[in-house]
Amino acid sequence: EEQLVESGGGLVKPGGSLRLSCTGTGFIFTTSSINWVRQAPGKGLEWVSSISGSSRIIFYADSVKGRFTISRDNAKNSLFLQMNSLSVEDTAIYYCAKDGNPDRAFDIWGQGTMVTVSS
């Protein structure tokens, strides 16, 4: 069964940092592009970042560019999101989601990990 599992969420103060992880199983991780998508409480989905299987192609949403860094370790089937300079607006459930086709439909989603930025 294809599966993604996130971890690393928690409570952090404004200006602080947090590193999220996502582990994939049941599919060929090394050739799969993976994304981070977040959802603020009571709000819609917001794409955050994506990374290709080789790590050569990386994109960021304007709202996080320069503060967040996406990376992966294919040897460990793991994806990461380093989040710096966090603000209350970054409070959200963070999902990792796998590209399912060249048109970038996300066919597999993790259960999400909650990040709360509060003093």
Add this chain to the structure above:
Amino acid sequence: SYVMTQPPSVSVAPGETAKISCGGDDIGTESVHWYQQRPGQAPVLVIYSDSDRPSGIPERFSGSNSGNTATLTISRVEAGDEADYYCQVWHSDSSHVVFGGGTKLTVL
């Protein structure tokens, strides 16, 4: 940046047909995907590339895309279809994934 507009809510009686729109500039030239998100759960892909259904998604779910509007159609609506629905595209011009604002489907 590319913007896609969905109605905040759609209501339909059980057994009827629900249509959820996703408007965007020339969206007919994009490949549109649709997700269902039930309360407290992660999104699930229900339609990809305008009109294709992943395995396990009922035939009651269908999609179309033309001009400035993409549409998700749910036939013979059931109580279990009550959820939020989001459209999504990969906008290559901006190298951004874009989601619509979401539509809450209420089954009366």
